[in-house]
Amino acid sequence: xxxxxxxxxxxxxxxxxxxxxxxxxxxxxxxxxxxxxxxxxxxxxxxxxxxxxxxxxxxxxxxxxxxxxxxxxxxxxxxxxxxxxxxxxxxxxxxxxxxxxxxxxxxxxxxxxxxxxxxxxxxxxxxxxxxxxxxxxxxxxxxxxxxxxxxxxxxxxxxxxxxxxxxxxxxxxxxxxxxxxxxxxxxxxxxxxxxxxxxxxxxxxxxxxxxxxxxxxxxxxxxxxxxxxxxxxxxxxxxxxxxxxxxxxxxxxxxxxxxxxxxxxxxxxxxxxxxxxxxxxxxxxxxxxxxxxxxxxxxxxxxxxxxxxxxxxxxxxxxxxxxxxxxxxxxxxxxxxxxxxxxxxxxxxxxxxxxxxxxxxxxxxxxxxxxxxxxxxxxxxxxxxxxxxxxxxxxxxxx
Ligand code: OGA
Ligand code: NI
Numbered sequence: 001x002x003x004x005x006x007x008x009x010x011x012x013x014x015x016x017x018x019x020x021x022x023x024x025x026x027x028x029x030x031x032x033x034x035x036x037x038x039x040x041x042x043x044x045x046x047x048x049x050x051x052x053x054x055x056x057x058x059x060x061x062x063x064x065x066x067x068x069x070x071x072x073x074x075x076x077x078x079x080x081x082x083x084x085x086x087x088x089x090x091x092x093x094x095x096x097x098x099x100x101x102x103x104x105x106x107x108x109x110x111x112x113x114x115x116x117x118x119x120x121x122x123x124x125x126x127x128x129x130x131x132x133x134x135x136x137x138x139x140x141x142x143x144x145x146x147x148x149x150x151x152x153x154x155x156x157x158x159x160x161x162x163x164x165x166x167x168x169x170x171x172x173x174x175x176x177x178x179x180x181x182x183x184x185x186x187x188x189x190x191x192x193x194x195x196x197x198x199x200x201x202x203x204x205x206x207x208x209x210x211x212x213x214x215x216x217x218x219x220x221x222x223x224x225x226x227x228x229x230x231x232x233x234x235x236x237x238x239x240x241x242x243x244x245x246x247x248x249x250x251x252x253x254x255x256x257x258x259x260x261x262x263x264x265x266x267x268x269x270x271x272x273x274x275x276x277x278x279x280x281x282x283x284x285x286x287x288x289x290x291x292x293x294x295x296x297x298x299x300x301x302x303x304x305x306x307x308x309x310x311x312x313x314x315x316x317x318x319x320x321x322x323x324x325x326x327x328x329x330x331x332x333x334x335x336x337x338x339x340x341x342x343x344x345x346x347x348x349x350x351x352x353x354x355x356x357x358x359x360x361x362x363x364x365x366x367x368x369x370x371x372x373x374x375x376x377x378x379x380x381x382x383x384x385x386x387x388x389x390x391x392x393x394x395x396x397x398x399x
Contacts, residue, residue: 033155036169046253058261066326092123109227116321117305125212132205139199141251175327176252176263183210184245217340242343250335255327263325269307271341276303281333287322308386312363315350344369363389
């Protein structure tokens with residue numbers, strides 16, 4: 001485990017803890033976990049302490065570091081990753097258009113199979129709302145540390161304001177702070193005290209945004225299902241009525257030595273799919289054919305990526321993309337991710353439709369909650385966790 005990257009997830013519900021599938025030996029109870037080291041806000045470290053050198057607990061081993069930025073480059077970018085904009089851009093309006101739908105859906109299928117990620121362009125979320133979301137996130141991080149710490153999270157849940165995810169000592173830390181809370185089901189919103197009260201319009205703006213992202217999620221799940229040769233409600237049924245969405249706002253402060261650290265260590269998102277809203281500062285890198293590709297933020301586009309559960313359900317047809325975040329010397333970066341996840345107690349396994357003599361099941365079955373609990377214990381390094389769920393060759397004869 002390097003950074004204990006646990007993305008797209010939350011504390012598992014008590015039901016999930018009870019029901020975690022028993023074919024996995026690494027179940028772990030979440031209660032009673034403790035931070036073994038004090039939690040330090042990175043924003044505070046930069047803005048108040050004014051560190052000139054990256055403290056040792058943020059320094060990555062050589063193999064995980066981005067190489068030094070070229071002079072004038074905004075981000076610390078590996079030389080072999082200076083390839084932007086190859087990522088497919090999927091036209092959402094075309095997916096809704098009778099005449100263009102077939103071609104656009106094919107492009108989408110290819111993006112899910114080859115990349116596990118795509119830009120979503122021409123979607124119906126207005127630019128003004130995207131801007132407002134970015135603005136409330138910015139205003140939130142501009143609050144004083146005391147105001148943010150009212151929402152400080154605990155190692156048992158991760159809901160709230162935080163700066164680390166792995167609980168154990170000597171974890172390599174990420175150069176960033178975050179705020180995390182459920183945004184779906186939305187009925188809970190009015191009574192959910194985990195949502196910030198400041199800035200005052202936060203709840204309204206994020207509520208509206210979450211509803212719109214939910215619609216996109218439903219539409220894409222339908223098209224993914226059809227692209228996989230199934231009825232449009234196929235994947236949605238697997239995710240269950242208790243499917244949830246979790247929002248994570250990320251704040252990556254400028255860094256005096258960006259070539260030594262990462263804003264977020266390499267990982268794949270644990271759930272179904274993620275919608276990422278980025279500001280204009282680059283930082284996200286995707287791994288493709290073993291190379292890190294820098295993602296160029298595209299105005300008004302959402303970056304959608306496939307998570308581990310869709311890779312498991314589709315028996316490897318769709319890929320969850322490995323990604324990480326690099327930081328830079330000059331500009332803070334803010335992103336807002338919404339993770340769309342299956343219900344905690346739904347058992348996720350390669351679906352029978354994707355299994356035959358030539359395509360044995362690649363992964364063991366497990367509840368999503370069980371998957372998360374194991375994450376909490378081990379953390380994740382790249383796609384290490386989903387790899388560990390792979391069946392051994394001789395096990396592959398039956399489900
Ligand atoms: C995440 C994530 C990427 C980014 O929160 O899981 O991968 O650019 N974020 O902030
Ligand atoms: Ni992620």
